[in-house]
Amino acid sequence: MKQEDQEKLFERLLREKAERFQLKPEAEVWSGIENSISRRRNRKILWWSAAALLFVAAAGSYWLAVHENGGMKPRTSITEERRSNGNKTAGAEWKNSSPDKLPEKAALVSPGVADPLEENTTFVKRNGTNLFAQKKIQSENEYPVVAMEEKVTDPVFPNSHNQFNADLTPLYTGNFDLASFDPLMISPRFFAVESNLAPMARLSVEPTFSWVISHSASKENDITAPLLDPPSQSAWKSPGYSAGAAFNYHVSSRWLVSAGIHTTKTATQLGYVGQMVQVYDTVYENIGNMVVPVIDSTFKTIQPSEQFSQQWLELTLAAGIEIFPSGKNHLRIKAGGGYSRLLNVIPETNSQEELFSDSQSLGGSGTAVGGFGNGTYLVFGEDQWKLLAEADYVREISPRWNLIAGAQFHYYPGDLIANENVSQKLFWMGLRTGAVFRF
Amino acid sequence: MSIVKTEKTAVIISILSDAELVQRCLRADARAQKQFYERFAGRMFGICYRYAGNIHEAEDLLQDGFVRAFLHLKDFRGEGSLEGWLRKIMVTTALNFLKREKNIRNQAGIEVAGQEAGDESSGLQQLETEELMKLIQQLSPGYRAVLNLFAIEGYSHREIGEMLQIGESTSRSQYTRAKQLLQKLITEQFSYGTDHEARRSGETI
Numbered sequence: 164m165k166q167e168d169q170e171k172l173f174e175r176l177l178r179e180k181a182e183r184f185q186l187k188p189e190a191e192v193w194s195g196i197e198n199s200i201s202r203r204r205n206r207k208i209l210w211w212s213a214a215a216l217l218f219v220a221a222a223g224s225y226w227l228a229v230h231e232n233g234g235m236k237p238r239t240s241i242t243e244e245r246r247s248n249g250n251k252t253a254g255a256e257w258k259n260s261s262p263d264k265l266p267e268k269a270a271l272v273s274p275g276v277a278d279p280l281e282e283n284t285t286f287v288k289r290n291g292t293n294l295f296a297q298k299k300i301q302s303e304n305e306y307p308v309v310a311m312e313e314k315v316t317d318p319v320f321p322n323s324h325n326q327f328n329a330d331l332t333p334l335y336t337g338n339f340d341l342a343s344f345d346p347l348m349i350s351p352r353f354f355a356v357e358s359n360l361a362p363m364a365r366l367s368v369e370p371t372f373s374w375v376i377s378h379s380a381s382k383e384n385d386i387t388a389p390l391l392d393p394p395s396q397s398a399w400k401s402p403g404y405s406a407g408a409a410f411n412y413h414v415s416s417r418w419l420v421s422a423g424i425h426t427t428k429t430a431t432q433l434g435y436v437g438q439m440v441q442v443y444d445t446v447y448e449n450i451g452n453m454v455v456p457v458i459d460s461t462f463k464t465i466q467p468s469e470q471f472s473q474q475w476l477e478l479t480l481a482a483g484i485e486i487f488p489s490g491k492n493h494l495r496i497k498a499g500g501g502y503s504r505l506l507n508v509i510p511e512t513n514s515q516e517e518l519f520s521d522s523q524s525l526g527g528s529g530t531a532v533g534g535f536g537n538g539t540y541l542v543f544g545e546d547q548w549k550l551l552a553e554a555d556y557v558r559e560i561s562p563r564w565n566l567i568a569g570a571q572f573h574y575y576p577g578d579l580i581a582n583e584n585v586s587q588k589l590f591w592m593g594l595r596t597g598a599v600f601r602f
Numbered sequence: 603m604s605i606v607k608t609e610k611t612a613v614i615i616s617i618l619s620d621a622e623l624v625q626r627c628l629r630a631d632a633r634a635q636k637q638f639y640e641r642f643a644g645r646m647f648g649i650c651y652r653y654a655g656n657i658h659e660a661e662d663l664l665q666d667g668f669v670r671a672f673l674h675l676k677d678f679r680g681e682g683s684l685e686g687w688l689r690k691i692m693v694t695t696a697l698n699f700l701k702r703e704k705n706i707r708n709q710a711g712i713e714v715a716g717q718e719a720g721d722e723s724s725g726l727q728q729l730e731t732e733e734l735m736k737l738i739q740q741l742s743p744g745y746r747a748v749l750n751l752f753a754i755e756g757y758s759h760r761e762i763g764e765m766l767q768i769g770e771s772t773s774r775s776q777y778t779r780a781k782q783l784l785q786k787l788i789t790e791q792f793s794y795g796t797d798h799e800a801r802r803s804g805e806t807i
Contacts, residue, residue, distance in 0.1 A: 187643075197635075
């Protein structure tokens, strides 16, 4: 047989055998697929819920704003309204309605000519153009139109009627562990975009970048404790970033409510690769008739799969007050709560199963050290509640520019890591400073 | 009553066409998804096994491949066969894995010995499929990928070059070396098997 024919025959046989080849996978493969699909589905549901929440908040505040102003179009732009109505046949609606039946405010801000039925009508003129017809229902210096202007003026930015603001605010935050109180978190906030959806409401979208290092306290059964006797403090790093949006609704010139959503991703490593750690475990020995607990310890080396990323979705709700010590300065203080959900744990190097088995072997038997899955991952629990407080000082230096400086405090009352010997609660503080630009 | 109903539903699903099964999976019907998996898992696992270095890697690839398939099922337009589409996903998943592990260019540790190919077809004919797959697994990841893609999947060397980001000539030479090595392994296996049989026969006698 020719060499070429032999080659072809070899390839044909190879293909036939390969195509016939089948293997039955283990049942765990399907479980893994099912879990993965349902996790992704849950994540999708969460995102949609968060989007729906924001939409409802925005729509609700818009409705409230409209309702609050007696059915008028919200202030999005009084100036715009005046401008756009200026070219219309002046006062068509005005003519066809009795002024007594018209809502007072609407009548006062409607553009147009003098109402033929109303003798006491005057005009507000600007650049020689009639802008408003006003009824003389009050004394000259108490025109309701002035009150209207005041009411709809943004209390934070009283000199501006524009719709969008960009908040170019770097945010510096420090992370404090209750045990060590090390300020270790830096989070520069790049910018925020604010939009006046309604007279008193603002939407801010705030991409953030954060860097976190957390220190655990030295405790028994701390799997990341360096090889010292007694075990000293151990550490794991969590660098990461976050992005999100906050919706602020000003209920009045002083009070506001805020709803926010952001997602954070951090990469965590337990110690460093190759680090020798001592794993403590409690074993029970029979001595005579007594069962005596004995602390046993083994040595483990940190593996690459002990490095992983975590992704959270955080929802926050807060109420706030704004205080105006003087015309160009104000303080904004917010307090509230939030909910963090762990979306995903992504092993940096090896598979999810290897991460699981490594953390299990590091933890030793019976040592639960986390709040995820079977309680063997050193990560945030799947569900975490948090309390937050924020304070900002805003200084208006021009109608377009504001300087801002503030602080944030977030506290997670649940245990970050909890078992009988290991406990850590997270508390972080952020400091920020920057400028707000409106356009 | 409920058991009867469930059985009926199971029967209905089992005779579904690929298109109907896809439609049900798109509606996130869990039973249809399981049926989809069961219909193709065996063959797809065979494919993953050919590309993977061991059974555990093959299982990981199978899992990743199916998850990816379920996520992108909406993109299946029914232009070709569902199995062909799924097969492409498995192959892509395997190649991505090999690239990620940076194994694709790893050709070290293999000595082809530059021998001329003999008549290995007869050895191949007599070899059990599972034994052949184990021999393929002994090849380095790079050889394995090229051999699979060219000889079994039927891609051209130009296409393989694009997929693996290597030159066309590299793909060609890798394939030649992979084939020579496989032929050598088959010869060794076959002669070992023959010797072994002979020894066993001798012992019996």
